[in-house]
Amino acid sequence: MNKKSVKNVEVRGKRVLVRVDFNVPLDEQRHITDDTRIRASLPTIQYLVQEGARVILASHLGRPKGQANPSYSLEPVAKRLSELLGQNVSLAGDCVGDPAMEAVSTLQDGQVLLLENVRFHAEEEKNDLAFARELASLAELFVNDAFGTAHRAHASTEGVTHYIPAVAGLLMQKEVEFMGNALERPERPFVAIIGGAKVSDKIGVIENLLEKVDVLIIGGGMANTFLKAQGFKVGKSLLEEEKVELAKQLIEKAKRKGVTLELPIDVVVAHAFEANAPHRTVSVSEIQEDEMALDIGSASAERFAARLATARTVIWNGPMGVFEMDAFAKGTERVAQAVAACGGITIVGGGDSVAAVEKMNVADRMTHISTGGGASLEFLEGKVLPGVAALQDKA
Ligand SMILES: Nc1ncnc2c1ncn2[C@@H]1O[C@H](COP(=O)(O)OP(=O)(O)OP(=O)(O)O)[C@@H](O)[C@H]1O
Numbered sequence: 076m077n078k079k080s081v082k083n084v085e086v087r088g089k090r091v092l093v094r095v096d097f098n099v100p101l102d103e104q105r106h107i108t109d110d111t112r113i114r115a116s117l118p119t120i121q122y123l124v125q126e127g128a129r130v131i132l133a134s135h136l137g138r139p140k141g142q143a144n145p146s147y148s149l150e151p152v153a154k155r156l157s158e159l160l161g162q163n164v165s166l167a168g169d170c171v172g173d174p175a176m177e178a179v180s181t182l183q184d185g186q187v188l189l190l191e192n193v194r195f196h197a198e199e200e201k202n203d204l205a206f207a208r209e210l211a212s213l214a215e216l217f218v219n220d221a222f223g224t225a226h227r228a229h230a231s232t233e234g235v236t237h238y239i240p241a242v243a244g245l246l247m248q249k250e251v252e253f254m255g256n257a258l259e260r261p262e263r264p265f266v267a268i269i270g271g272a273k274v275s276d277k278i279g280v281i282e283n284l285l286e287k288v289d290v291l292i293i294g295g296g297m298a299n300t301f302l303k304a305q306g307f308k309v310g311k312s313l314l315e316e317e318k319v320e321l322a323k324q325l326i327e328k329a330k331r332k333g334v335t336l337e338l339p340i341d342v343v344v345a346h347a348f349e350a351n352a353p354h355r356t357v358s359v360s361e362i363q364e365d366e367m368a369l370d371i372g373s374a375s376a377e378r379f380a381a382r383l384a385t386a387r388t389v390i391w392n393g394p395m396g397v398f399e400m401d402a403f404a405k406g407t408e409r410v411a412q413a414v415a416a417c418g419g420i421t422i423v424g425g426g427d428s429v430a431a432v433e434k435m436n437v438a439d440r441m442t443h444i445s446t447g448g449g450a451s452l453e454f455l456e457g458k459v460l461p462g463v464a465a466l467q468d469k470a
């Protein structure tokens with residue numbers, strides 16, 4: 076990465092504002108149901124603590140629409156982070172103004188403070204510069220470690236960089252390097268697997284990957300639109316009729332670019348979108364009008380696995396079927412195993428793909444699991460992430 080990292084600057088005794096992405100899922104009792112993002116931020120925080128910096132953490136949680144709202148307080152995160160760090164992390168009542176300034180003024184070297192949700196202020200998402208300056212005034216250095224929010228040009232990700240020196244955190248550096256190297260200098264064969272619900276969410280990703288990969292595998296609900304483009308009937312399956320023409324163009328583009336496009340050849344169909352719906356596996360030419368495809372079939376899964384067996388670089392985003400229901404999880408499971416076994420560099424992009432990999436117990440066999448959902452998609456689309464672009468270049 077051509078950006079300075081926290082290891083390239085002096086931090087001892089300094090007040091360091093660290094933007095993290097602690098936007099974690101909570102249940103109704105406000106218990107954290109997945110603390111991956113908090114764990115992923117530990118290397119940067121621990122490094123700063125060991126180096127004797129005064130660590131001021133800032134994050135958003137959810138979408139409280141610019142209003143202070145206790146349902147979106149970072150309080151459960153402060154508690155969990157204290158446990159993980161083995162040292163107290165206090166929570167300031169606000170991210171700016173007196174509560175923040177007072178909390179920062181008592182901070183000693185090596186101590187950690189978490190500011191309350193930055194989205195309690197409407198100015199955050201507007202990237203209001205007066206608000207950004209107030210945030211920046213708390214510190215002498217800004218470290219952005221929030222890869223998951225790097226696609227947002229907000230006050231705490233972009234605005235603050237106008238006022239104090241800004242460098243990348245260790246998680247940000249790792250994410251950008253893994254995905255950047257895979258896209259720009261892949262060991263070949265380079266195979267991308269794109270799945271999930273909708274083509275419309277991932278058009279940009281498919282377009283960009285067609286410029287880079289050797290093999291593109293498409294599964295999940297979005298494959299139906301491609302099957303329709305190939306002339307198959309898809310019955311009641313999830314389909315984006317208005318994207319069929321685009322799918323045809325993408326199939327053509329793959330041919331032109333010499334990219335091997337792998338679509339399902341068989342699918343698991345049912346009459347209803349239900350966990351215990353009776354189901355059968357059929358060739359893609361045999362889907363009946365009252366049936367819906369909810370997973371790729373075993374022949375497709377084996378074909379995809381064979382492509383993956385020789386891959387040296389794999390990027391995976393989106394499940395192959397409705398993996399939340401056991402009856403329709405087998406395609407995703409087979410692909411997860413094949414990715415884990417390939418022996419190449421394997422990168423899984425956020426959201427449901429990560430949940431799937433965890434459900435299949437192969438997470439620790441992947442080279443890199445991204446903490447970014449929207450951010451990793453935008454990265455794969457080849458877009459510039461404003462939270463990264465704003466950081467200082469290496470000399
Ligand atoms: N054949 C299908 N029919 C209907 N829904 C499907 C089908 N295959 C997969 N899905 C659903 O798609 C959803 C995931 O789609 P989505 O596009 O959000 O992918 P994602 O993995 O979350 O993307 P990201 O990894 O970027 O967050 C899952 O909930 C899954 O049940």
Ligand SMILES: O=C(O)[C@H](O)COP(=O)(O)O
Binds near residue numbers: 223447448449450
């Ligand atoms: O979870 C995410 O994708 C990030 O934290 C960004 O959240 P947002 O989509 O609410 O901006």
